[in-house]
Amino acid sequence: NAGVTQTPKFRILKIGQSMTLQCTQDMNHNYMYWYRQDPGMGLKLIYYSVGAGITDKGEVPNGYNVSRSTTEDFPLRLELAAPSQTSVYFCASSYTGLAGDSEQFFGPGTRLTVL
Amino acid sequence: DQQVKQNSPSLSVQEGRISILNCDYTNSMFDYFLWYKKYPAEGPTFLISISSIKDKNEDGRFTVFLNKSAKHLSLHIVPSQPGDSAVYFCAASPLPYNNNDMRFGAGTRLTVKP
Secondary structure: OOOEEEEOOEEEEOOOOOEEEEEEEOOOOOEEEEEEEOOOOOEEEEEEEEEOOEEEEOOOOOOEEEOOOOOOEOOEEEOOOOHHHOEEEEEEEEOOOEOOOOOOEEOOOEEEEEO | OOOEEOOOOEEEEEOOOOEEEEEEEOOOOEEEEEEEEEOOOOOOEEEEEEEOOOOEEEEOOEEEEEEOOOOEEEEEEOOOOHHHOEEEEEEEEEOOOEHHHOEEOOOEEEEEEO
């Protein structure tokens, strides 16, 4: 099993550009999550999904969009990149949505810089 | 508003000694607590957890202590090994422990010197 994979590993965007961060898991997990981590801060949840076709906002959803057309994939879309979106982005998945019931598995992260 | 705080950005410990990583929280609704470990260029991995019905949970060299009245938890690593050098994140979740309600601390970078 590859676990949770993310592409790209690094990306530099200009203000106003758009991009999609890819996330794929091969563990047949129902739940998937997108987090961002800013310097000196904890991970903050952007969006999550409880299954194919179902997504919901997390703590910091503004400026992002997601879709979940398959169990395996959960792409994160930035439509108009802003410097405030400079961050490290982590994708995660879990079999259930409950902490203590099933562990969250994280991808290696995507480091995004918006200039 | 940081509901989970790790006030020490870094900690350096000699191999074989005890490492103590601290975490404070402000939300009294938090009821389940986790520690994650993160190596460079990798995602966080789950390490150990504790629910509020316990004040201690042990897994090998790792022990988590919870003091609910003080809203404080700590992770003890004994004995510390160079391979423990990583960033450690504390996280907390309120009932019913949904992952999407979890809040994370900023992390403490532990360096274990040989």
